[in-house]
Amino acid sequence: TISMIALHSSGVMAAGTSTNGAGRKVPGRVGDGPITGSGSYVDGDVGGCGATGDGDIMMRFLPCYQAVENLRLGMSPQSAAEDAVRRMLRKYPDVQSGIVVVDNEGAHGGAGSGWTFTYAYRGGGMGETVVVSVPPI
């Protein structure tokens, strides 16, 4: 799954997700990808979020909605991501998840569980994309 957030130079934001879901799924199964607030979420007033992982579990917690609302409550992107992952871990200690969060000024953070999650970003005058590795909670 790719979940992406874009920040235009004007400050306007957008987010999106695209995935082919879980392999060997029961036909008709849909995971977190297309669910607004789970696969991705954005409010230009505060920031945006993108997620990946065990979609059957994650879509029950709307982790990206939670992360963006955490930003609105004053958390840093890093803390906002960690809080959203911890809420899932409390009920599903084995869940595989990855959350990347960015505020509307481009400050970013990520959190994950069950594997080593990574995210990529490129902004400002950067000549190439940088990949950040996030140790699992």
Add this chain to the structure above:
Amino acid sequence: SPGLPMVINTWGGPFTAATDAAYLALLESETSALDAVEIGCSTCEANQCDGSVGYGGSPDENCETTLDAMIMDGTTMKSGAVAALRRIKDAISVARAVLEHTTHTLLAGDFATDFAIANGFVAQNLTTEASAASCAQWKAGGCQPNYRINVTPDPAQSCGPYAPTSLNSSSSSAAAAYQSRGSPEGHD
């Protein structure tokens, strides 16, 4: 923050082609944030990235690949999405058509396919030789792992077709406990 414009997305490796495509597009004044997200995700759909995006990945029990996508505007908070989209490759672009040409948020299955075709998208087979072969191998191995529980024949041993087994109230929540799946197929 590296400054704006900026693109950030899940995963590295093959996904950075999407990051670059979206970022470079944003350097063009006429590209909107929504355009950049569509360009970035479309790059992964075309390249299949790590196999978890786009055609030819994650076949279901019938060996069919279906696609899920959403796109959201951070100013209007409007969102467009497609779920279990069949026979159309450009999932994120169809999601954008839902956003721009309906007041809905989510269309699903064959109806989403009909909407895509009515919006000029081309129907095509999303199965590749590789996905068909991996699915045939999975079936030959007894369809393991799978997502079935509380059915007969035993889903830990056998393919379907499956029939539900009756549950007494105490067993259903215990039996439905989420079992972590180590295999790559276990996630979106």
